[in-house]
């Protein structure tokens with residue numbers, strides 16, 4: 001199985017399981033998303049309400065513009081941004097189950113213009129130059145070819161359009177040999193942005209990320225019994241082993257929020 005397929009199958013299991021786990025959703029809301037994050041737009045990332053409002057502002061979308069969410073997952077962050085900005089949304093994720101969940105969420109929140117397709121960072125299938133903004137929350141660290149991912153983001157963006165993302169920089173020597181995170185480790189996204197059609201205008205470590213990751217992972221690992229019951233053993237074990245490995249090896253260098261303009 002290729003790493004892309006491995007990732008899709010793994011995330012399919014996670015997105016299948018999460019709707020059955022009120023405990024996971026409440027632990028994540030408390031420790032990862034934090035105060036003020038609306039539950040109808042929940043995520044499996046570490047984006048906060050403060051970050052989302054900053055991203056909505058920094059994307060500077062024109063009225064009625066088009067926003068692309070790369071690795072959109074079950075659609076929460078992208079749909080919230082669409083509702084904050086009035087943009088039309090196109091979400092892309094490698095997991096077919098995530099795409100199905102995102103479509104269902106769009107219907108549940110009565111999104112007026114939102115589409116979701118299965119695709120990868122490097123091959124979204126979206127039209128060239130059609131997007132006014134691109135966003136991605138806590139997923140680019142998984143891109144197996146980060147130059148290709150940024151080149152694809154640049155292709156779908158119109159000149160002057162902005163890319164805003166949160167992502168984890170990793171420690172390359174600590175992920176060497178690991179699947180997915182070790183495929184194309186990146187300790188600083190800026191050179192890749194600059195080499196692939198972007199001018200970086202903002203690049204900051206996000207405050208409190210380390211404590212939130214430790215608290216969220218710690219809470220999930222401490223609730224093994226109830227989460228195994230609610231999520232099912234395969235999904236819980238996959239999730240718990242990634243969390244344990246990430247913490248034990250100290251894989252994450254920093255979590256950053258970046259804004260870059262398509263030149």
Ligand SMILES: C[S@@+](CC[C@H](N)C(=O)[O-])C[C@H]1O[C@@H](n2cnc3c(N)ncnc32)[C@H](O)[C@@H]1O
Pocket residue numbers: 004007008011042043044045046047070071072073074075076077092093094095098119120121122136137138139142143144
């Ligand atoms: C941590 S989740 C974040 C999902 C979503 N952005 C959120 O905030 O809830 C990472 C997402 O990246 C997606 N993903 C991983 N590798 C990918 C790839 N090569 N191309 C597209 N999506 C990918 C996964 O399916 C998953 O939905």
